[in-house]
Amino acid sequence: MSILLSHADILTSVDGRFKTLKDAYLGIEGNTIVYIGKDRPKTPFQKEKMMQGKLLMPGLVNAHGHSAMTLLRGLGSDLNLQEWLFDTMMPIEDRMDREDIEAGRSLAMLEMIASGTTMFSDMYMYPEDAVKLCGQAGLKGNFSRVMQCFDPKETYEENGRGPLNNSYFEVYNDSYDGRIKIDYMIHAEYTTLPEITRSYIADANKRNALIHTHISETKKEHEECKEKYGKTPIEWFNDLGAFEHPAYVAHCVWVEDGDLEIMKEKNVTCVHNPSSNMKIGSGFAPIVKMLEMGINVALGTDGAASNNNLNMFEEMHLASVIHNGYTLDPTVLPADTVLKMATVNGARALGRPDTGSLEVGKKADIIALDMDKPHLIPNIDTVPLIVYSAQGADVCMTMVDGKILYEDGEFLTLDKKEIYAKVERSLRKLYQ
Amino acid sequence: MSILLSHADILTSVDGRFKTLKDAYLGIEGNTIVYIGKDRPKTPFQKEKMMQGKLLMPGLVNAHGHSAMTLLRGLGSDLNLQEWLFDTMMPIEDRMDREDIEAGRSLAMLEMIASGTTMFSDMYMYPEDAVKLCGQAGLKGNFSRVMQCFDPKETYEENGRGPLNNSYFEVYNDSYDGRIKIDYMIHAEYTTLPEITRSYIADANKRNALIHTHISETKKEHEECKEKYGKTPIEWFNDLGAFEHPAYVAHCVWVEDGDLEIMKEKNVTCVHNPSSNMKIGSGFAPIVKMLEMGINVALGTDGAASNNNLNMFEEMHLASVIHNGYTLDPTVLPADTVLKMATVNGARALGRPDTGSLEVGKKADIIALDMDKPHLIPNIDTVPLIVYSAQGADVCMTMVDGKILYEDGEFLTLDKKEIYAKVERSLRKLYQ
Numbered sequence: 001m002s003i004l005l006s007h008a009d010i011l012t013s014v015d016g017r018f019k020t021l022k023d024a025y026l027g028i029e030g031n032t033i034v035y036i037g038k039d040r041p042k043t044p045f046q047k048e049k050m051m052q053g054k055l056l057m058p059g060l061v062n063a064h065g066h067s068a069m070t071l072l073r074g075l076g077s078d079l080n081l082q083e084w085l086f087d088t089m090m091p092i093e094d095r096m097d098r099e100d101i102e103a104g105r106s107l108a109m110l111e112m113i114a115s116g117t118t119m120f121s122d123m124y125m126y127p128e129d130a131v132k133l134c135g136q137a138g139l140k141g142n143f144s145r146v147m148q149c150f151d152p153k154e155t156y157e158e159n160g161r162g163p164l165n166n167s168y169f170e171v172y173n174d175s176y177d178g179r180i181k182i183d184y185m186i187h188a189e190y191t192t193l194p195e196i197t198r199s200y201i202a203d204a205n206k207r208n209a210l211i212h213t214h215i216s217e218t219k220k221e222h223e224e225c226k227e228k229y230g231k232t233p234i235e236w237f238n239d240l241g242a243f244e245h246p247a248y249v250a251h252c253v254w255v256e257d258g259d260l261e262i263m264k265e266k267n268v269t270c271v272h273n274p275s276s277n278m279k280i281g282s283g284f285a286p287i288v289k290m291l292e293m294g295i296n297v298a299l300g301t302d303g304a305a306s307n308n309n310l311n312m313f314e315e316m317h318l319a320s321v322i323h324n325g326y327t328l329d330p331t332v333l334p335a336d337t338v339l340k341m342a343t344v345n346g347a348r349a350l351g352r353p354d355t356g357s358l359e360v361g362k363k364a365d366i367i368a369l370d371m372d373k374p375h376l377i378p379n380i381d382t383v384p385l386i387v388y389s390a391q392g393a394d395v396c397m398t399m400v401d402g403k404i405l406y407e408d409g410e411f412l413t414l415d416k417k418e419i420y421a422k423v424e425r426s427l428r429k430l431y432q
Numbered sequence: 433m434s435i436l437l438s439h440a441d442i443l444t445s446v447d448g449r450f451k452t453l454k455d456a457y458l459g460i461e462g463n464t465i466v467y468i469g470k471d472r473p474k475t476p477f478q479k480e481k482m483m484q485g486k487l488l489m490p491g492l493v494n495a496h497g498h499s500a501m502t503l504l505r506g507l508g509s510d511l512n513l514q515e516w517l518f519d520t521m522m523p524i525e526d527r528m529d530r531e532d533i534e535a536g537r538s539l540a541m542l543e544m545i546a547s548g549t550t551m552f553s554d555m556y557m558y559p560e561d562a563v564k565l566c567g568q569a570g571l572k573g574n575f576s577r578v579m580q581c582f583d584p585k586e587t588y589e590e591n592g593r594g595p596l597n598n599s600y601f602e603v604y605n606d607s608y609d610g611r612i613k614i615d616y617m618i619h620a621e622y623t624t625l626p627e628i629t630r631s632y633i634a635d636a637n638k639r640n641a642l643i644h645t646h647i648s649e650t651k652k653e654h655e656e657c658k659e660k661y662g663k664t665p666i667e668w669f670n671d672l673g674a675f676e677h678p679a680y681v682a683h684c685v686w687v688e689d690g691d692l693e694i695m696k697e698k699n700v701t702c703v704h705n706p707s708s709n710m711k712i713g714s715g716f717a718p719i720v721k722m723l724e725m726g727i728n729v730a731l732g733t734d735g736a737a738s739n740n741n742l743n744m745f746e747e748m749h750l751a752s753v754i755h756n757g758y759t760l761d762p763t764v765l766p767a768d769t770v771l772k773m774a775t776v777n778g779a780r781a782l783g784r785p786d787t788g789s790l791e792v793g794k795k796a797d798i799i800a801l802d803m804d805k806p807h808l809i810p811n812i813d814t815v816p817l818i819v820y821s822a823q824g825a826d827v828c829m830t831m832v833d834g835k836i837l838y839e840d841g842e843f844l845t846l847d848k849k850e851i852y853a854k855v856e857r858s859l860r861k862l863y864q
Binding site: 070071073074075077078079080081084107108110111114115219275277278279280281282283284307308309310311314317318320321322324325326327328329330331332334335373374375377378379380381384385388389391392393394416420423427431 | 506509510540543546651710711715740741749750753756757758759762766767806807810812813816821823824825826852855863
């Protein structure tokens, strides 16, 4: 199947820089972009879609999250971290069964698709269910049986998560036409133990798989790791072999200069989660310094419980302004840097160098913005307009691998009513 | 004309606290709310409007802005403040004529109405045109011939702004059924001179009118005032009599403890502009301290040039999270405090104690949110859902004084096409 998107403004990339073509054409053959240009292509396409007044841009990559936590959205707002996490989140989360997790995850997919996310990383339970949901929804996703361990006597086999993830890797990695990846995710240094983690990492390295974990999100966690092990979380993971292949790690709010050196040397991506870091008072990650050093920085929403939504336009906006305010310098994080964080940098982090920008030969992971909105006028400079002014609700089409998942408010691969009903059932059970 | 809004969720206020009624009724007689309750009212209404799945909440108050700067949206993004302001903004602004300003202001009104703002303060030229536009649009607004003076030899009469504003006050204050107020706005300490400002303030005080100005937005401006006059901007204005009646002042990023004491004593409202303060790198205003002291804090967008939009939902979100991140404490600015900043506190600042909350006897300044959105599920706690999750685009109805201005994407008092055409014309002229 081939399709030509006609008369759209197109945010393409040329030599790693964004460039906007006005009233242009984008041709897709199967799952791949085969043409971008100002002139009508000479080769025919099976279908043509008129896109006047729309801006085509790369789909957004949400590089860190916990999808099923949509069910906990807004729960325990404005409490301190301890009360929020231990007294409010965890008791409900403990009651969430496999069905509830599916409901929450489906709701997350609706939300992400409607606000222009085409690929996401998901650290949550039942990855085998997530794979199928994501596959059916048409999205791209990275999943894992997440490593956690609190019992020093437990063997790798007894813990079971590693062997299970190996089997998931065999079955699901690169499934659904390569839209699915199985990563090796470790919750965090403070929720696991060294030897078992070393084995898990070794299994990941054998498969050349991606490692993903939380790193130095809070000062407490960072300092306690140093006390316990005499090293920072980055050093701890590095010593366990976690960074022998490209890894992506979330937060990095309290990383130190030595940590940044390791991240640079070992090609570790930082996933910045500005809404979550602000909302739960974690602090300001040294993103500006990372970017100056050439460290890859991606963007994520974190779970809806600490955000409280899964809207990458909001993350872009926050990332683009908070560091200016913190450093008292409006030039530290230009709009094109932020848009790259949310697209091509995220794609690189999640092991998909074949997407993240609109270029011939790349996968057709494309969103369209409806530009007929007062807040999108004037369009003097498209990239700042996207980063500072556009909203998730401006997305009028979401396409992954050339397939339209969402258009003009309608979901084409997911049944919104059915998902709402499942969510409703789970909520009644959890909050009764 | 009387109208009953039926089967809506209603965010009302009881004894100064928000309370949500589910599947409830709100009755309006003329411009006033006459009934709120769970039960169908016994008295008849001329019209009934079904509002299933909608949340009614108070219209938002944008307490500081420069409406016509929508024409400069996105201009000179990511430059430092000097280059942005003097080399980029001002040359274009100098070329903006009365027609351009009308076009930009109309675009701002479209944007504000569509994202749930029902009242705004506008510091910009040609207030007499603004009054008419705002009157016709059906919004509520505070306007002024803004005081500026750079020539120490100029008399109050020669400067002319004061006498002109007096005449505007006579003609327009409380016009359009009280929807319009004429304030006495002074651009800032650094763009005026003491004696002329004293006269302007005296004229304001004679009329019991509101004073509005920029205060201590940047560190540079704050320190230079201290060097020049031996006092802070707040002290400078206070000594000129600006705070003899309630005043509202924008930014207050660099105010000192003594300034806060004055603000508290003199009942001065701070208008916090989080997007603008972050984006142009001004810094973090001590909002938390102000609230602790009982100082009234409202919210504003500032101009679209430094934001880059006029979306009060975004301001609420930013205000609610950035101070947590800055203080490393997630409890410092609860959602209900932030929602009050954007509603009742703003109404109080702009001299409208008769609006800002949904209560019997208050003006019917109401917006409806369409709750049928994945990101608004679950609705565990309505106020945090509004502040942390809702988006400007969720607004499906905007009503002022009982009159619907916007519904389901349609503007009922403004001609969007005509405004777009005017904006297009101005942009062609300004950016050619």
